[in-house]
Amino acid sequence: MTAGWAAFAKTLRNGSRLIVDFALPHEFAFIEFCGDGSETVTALSDVTAIELTGPVHTCFSRYPQSICEAIMLAEARRYSRVTEHLAGVSRRGPIERTAHLLLELGCRAHRSVTGYPQRFECPLTQAQLADALGLSAVHVSRVLKDLRENGLVSFRNGVVELHDHAGLIKIAGFDRSYISS
Template sequence: MTALNSPLALKLGAFVALSNDEMSALDRLHARRKLFPPGRDMVHQGQVNQSAYILASGWVCSYKLLSGGARQIVDFQIPGDFLGLRSVLFRTADHNIEPVTKVEASEVLAIDLLDTFSRTPRLATAVLWAASRDEAMVVEHLVGIGRRDAKERTAHFLLELGSRLKLVGLGSAQGYACPLSQYMLADALGLSAVHVNRVLRELREDGLVTFQNGHVVIHDIDRLMVLADFDKSYLDHDGPLLK
C-alpha cells in the first residue's frame, strides 16, 4: 500500500491537499509495519519511551484504568488514526492501547515524527489538525456522558463512527462493519451492557439504526441525527482548507 491510498492520507486529505513531497514523507512514516493480535496492550499506562503508531487496518481501543479497577474507554481508533500520538510527545503514556481485532500498524518513533515535522511543516499542521479532531471527539464524549441521555449518547456515538469510517473509505451513509462488543460500547458510553442492549433494541424498534452481528445498518439517518443532536462540524470533513 502506498501513502496515496492509505487511510491516513485519505484522512489528512480532508484538511490539506498533500504534495508529492508530503506523500513521500507519509510513506516513510509507514515503513515499520507490524502486526498485533487482539486483546494484548500495545501501549500501557505508565510506560516510558513508547512509540506512536499509525493504524493501517483493524480496530483499537484506548482506555484508562483507575487504581480501584474501574475502566473508562476514551475512544476507539480506526484505520488512518494515530495511536498514542499524545503519549509519544510525553515522557509517560497516560493511557492503555489495546487491539480490538487483529491489527496492522506502522510504528512511528518520536524522532521520526519530529524530523518529518521539520522537513514538511504543512504535514505538522495536518497532524495538529488530526490531533485537534481527536480532542474534539473526546470533548463530544465528555458532553455525551455529562449531558446526553443513554439513547441520544448511543445514537451520537454510532453516527460519529459512521462519519469517521466513511472518510477513510470504510463505510457509507447506509452503514458499516463494526467489531465492537456491547461490553465495549458500555465502557465507552458509561452505561451497563444490559442498558446498552436495551437502548440498541429501542433504536432498532424505532426504525432508526440496527447494530447486530458485527454490522451497523442505518435506516433513517435524518431522524437519527435529530435524536442525537448530531452536528458533524466538529469532525471538520468538508475538504482541504490548506490548498
C-alpha cells in the first residue's frame, strides 16, 4: 500500500466481526482469497496500492529476489502482529490491550524502530477499535476516557496523541520487537 489504511477482518456467523490486522501506508498488504472462510478487507480511508498478482508462495518464480525477501519478511511480521492481537483479545485486560494496540499503530504509522511518536493520524472509529480489541464500542469509549483522564493518551478527530510513552508501555507490557524483527 502506498497510502491509506485498511482492515483485515473475520466475520462470524452471528454477524459480528473481529479485525485481525491493519494495513498501513508503506506496508505490504496480502490479500489472498481462500473461499468462504477468508478474511475480508475494508478500506478505512482512501487507499492507493500497487498490485502484485498471483499467490504469495510463488513469488520467487515471478519477481526479483529482493522483492520476494521483502514479501517474506512482511508475511513474518504480519504473523507476529496477528499473534500479538490474539494474545491481546484473549489474555490482556481492556486497558492493556487498548494501550498495546495504540502503541503498535503509532510505531507502524511512523515507521520507527526506535522511537515513539507524540501523535499520529488514525482513521479508526470507536466501533472499528472495538472490533480490533474484542470489546464493545461503549467499553472502548470508557477505556479511552480512562486513558485520557490518567494523562496517557487522547484520541480525538482522527488523531491519537501519546502523552506518556513510559506509562503506556508499562500498562501494556509493550515490547516493540515483534514489529521490527
